[in-house]
Amino acid sequence: MMQPHKRVIGPAIVRTRMGQTTMVKRTSFEGDACPIARSLDALGDWWSLLIIREALFGLRRFGEFQNKLGMAKNILSARLRALVDRGILATAPASDGSAYQEYVLTPKGRGTFPILVALRQWSEEFDDRPEEIATILVDREKGRPVKKLEMRAEDGRLLTPADTTLKPRSARRRSA
Amino acid sequence: MMQPHKRVIGPAIVRTRMGQTTMVKRTSFEGDACPIARSLDALGDWWSLLIIREALFGLRRFGEFQNKLGMAKNILSARLRALVDRGILATAPASDGSAYQEYVLTPKGRGTFPILVALRQWSEEFDDRPEEIATILVDREKGRPVKKLEMRAEDGRLLTPADTTLKPRSARRRSA
DNA sequence: TTGTGTGGTTGCATCATAAAACCAAATGCC
DNA sequence: GGCATTTGGTTTTATGATGCAACCACACAA
Incomplete structure (x- = not known):
């Protein structure tokens, strides 16, 4: 790479x-x-992904994040601002009609989901004390664990790291 | 959570x-x-994944990491030690016969590959200046970009975040 | 109006960082 | 073997972000 x-x-x-x-x-x-x-x-930075994780589960308010994550308010404030700056969160008027602000994920923010899933699965697979892990991510419909993320080629072949390589972006195929 | x-x-x-x-x-x-x-x-922490990334591409020696990543030696030293402690890297006698040490990925370390791919794909998809991205991860055989990671249910159905939920680990299905 | 909760900002002490200097062992050269 | 250089770090130092707590402003309620 x-x-x-x-x-x-x-x-x-x-x-x-x-x-x-x-x-x-x-x-x-x-x-x-x-x-x-x-x-x-x-x-x-490691708070950001946890904030995003909570946001994916529906948290929106400053206080909700603060309570759930137990982090210092100034740090939360800084992180929220950074995430907004980066287009991962957006501020919105409160949905409940109050004058307060809410932080909602943008599509870019929701796009981090695979990253979170990958982190989760790595832990599930390799953690030294897996019994301490409290939750499993399941398919809502069937209640069964989601399948491990897999890398596939365009044509669907399953790829291992060794099956992949990096190509300079500029060297795009010019033919068809 | x-x-x-x-x-x-x-x-x-x-x-x-x-x-x-x-x-x-x-x-x-x-x-x-x-x-x-x-x-x-x-x-x-942010250096760790970059170290792992380099290790996936074959770097093994302290000096190689240091040159490639350009990080302070004390920090690299601390990171390598932490990664070894966590079972992500292991030290090994140098493969070239010298008395120096090498750092090689364990299976746990190699297991981070999906995380790296997820990070990469997120950048590719959402980066504000995608034209600055220099490389593409391609399937070695065909030279075509690897497919975006997707979440699937056990039975193969494609899942969105909304199709998933968290279940307490202890509440394992007891039937069947 | 006063009071209370929410959503922050500010001040401050701590402590981990990053850079550079330093050092020891291993290797290369003669 | 003896000396210099490279490798692989550790130590030193200064910076500055964090985390805590105190403080503050605004909204909302009564």
């Missing part, structure tokens, strides 16, 4: 208390060519 | 709004009942 290249995004001059200035390299993967890094840049 | 119980243990990477990453005191979800939280506890 590609590696994230570290790059100095902006001149970040920092003044030490000794009066010196130093250049702080900000390692950001925003603008990086690696899509994994780009995703991590948007979701990579 | 579960409430994480806060417990300060290990490091976690957090992204600031400037795009910097920083490691902070983290509340750990180890021992939590939510499998997503448990996964995030093991993988949830």
Whole structure:
């Protein structure tokens, strides 16, 4: 795959208390060519995915997130703002008619579902103490566990990691 | 869902709004009942998945990771150690006969592949500047993009998030 | 109007980070 | 063997984000 290249995004001059200035390299993967890094840049802090998870289950209000996740309010506030900035959540007027605000998932936010499922399944499969896992994700209709995510080729063949490779995006097939 | 119980243990990477990453005191979800939280506890810092990604592509040596990822050596050292502790990587004597050590993925580590694919696909689908993404994951045989991960029921029905629900693990079907 | 709950922001101490300097062992070269 | 260099880290240091708690503003209720 590609590696994230570290790059100095902006001149970040920092003044030490000794009066010196130093250049702080900000390692950001925003603008990086690696899509994994780009995703991590948007979701990579660990509260964000938990917030999204709760949102997928219907939480919308600041207080609901705060109660459920038990996180500091300032952090929640910062995370919600970041998620809104990134188009993962959107603010909306409260659905119950109150003047308060709600945070709802955008399609981009709902699109993280496979990521959450993948994380869940990894835990289910490899956790050292699986008996501590409290819930199973099931198909609502049948009540049976959802199947493990699998990678398939366009034609439906099941793929292992070794069956895949990375191609430069620019090298798109030009014929048909 | 579960409430994480806060417990300060290990490091976690957090992204600031400037795009910097920083490691902070983290509340750990180890021992939590939510499998997503448990996964995030093991993988949830952002360097770890990138290290795993490189490892999937064959990197094994400390120096290789360091060069490729461009991260501080102390952080890499800490991450590698944490990943080894968690059974995601294992140390092995160098394959080239030298006295140095190598870090190789365990099955548990290789099991993160769907997570990486999910992250990648999310980026490919929702990124604001998809043209900046340099690579595509393709089926090696045909050179065509791998199909988007999809959730299916045991019987093969395609599932949306709304088609799923969580069930307590203890409430396993006792009949049949 | 006063009072209470919701939805935050602000201040502050802690502590993990990231960069760089340092160091030891292994290897290469002669 | 002896010396230099590379590899693989650890230590040191400064920064600054986190998490907690206090505070605040607005909405809503009475």
